[in-house]
Amino acid sequence: SIAYLNGVFLALDEPALPIEERGHQFGDGVYEVIRIYGGKPFMLDEHLDRLYRSAEAIRLQLDSDRAFFQTIIHQLIDRSGLADLDIYLQVTRGIAPRNHTFPNCPVSISMTAKPSRATPVELKENGAAVWMHPDERWLNCHIKSLNLLPNILAKQVAADNDCLEAVLVRDGYVTEGSSSNIYIVEKGAIRTAPLTNQILAGITRIAVKRIAQELDIPFHEQPFTPEELRNADEAFLTSTTLEVMPVVRYHDDTVIGSGKPGTITQALSERLSALTL
Ligand code: PMP
16 A cells, blocks of 8 residues: 655655645545556546546646646556555645635645455345435535545444445435445336436446446436335446445345346446456
């Protein structure tokens, strides 16, 4: 594992930031998590696109260009000596005396490179359980902001109840997971919430949508209710770290579909794995 902060490579546990850093004090920043497979970043262009969109959405002026991020990421890969990594990349509004209004200082850019978090193989093979939780987040969920408190609280309730993920519900509809997108399959078609301010535009969602098109599986971007999830033929989650994760159960032991990963879910999962080889 290795880290990068404002021009310097350092060990992960090295003290690095002054107390008055706006990410630390305000959560005033945005981030990305990028997967490295076999030494190669997966969908890096899409991650950087989203990083610039998030920065712009919070009026954070990010002058570093794509080549800068690409270079640092490749240096982290080389220095780590590892082939399969999770890169965490964060940009904050910098280091300045604590005051809500924007400071006049350079942004802080930091990254960590760590061995990929082990994908829960057993869960992937058998499918995961989910916990329904009210979506208590703000109205700018399309921004990949550092402020994750509602996500953390929801995910912890799920974990306390032996569920992998909290599925968030707003105004009677499922939005997304606390750190994933969610989909149902009914009559051979995939359905997932449309891209609005209520969900994060997942990079894995882009991949899955492309794969669905390739495989001629209809991909409908329409919201669904918890009831429709309960009655779906199949359900699955996607994220950079989970990839395609089958969902087979509600917390109360209600079985979704056959109670086993569905055929469309498995086809998407296999095709995605093939892309990362
Ligand atoms: N929604 C939320 C709230 C997330 O935190 C994540 C994980 N970044 C996702 C969806 C999935 O996005 P991605 O496929 O880019 O990892």
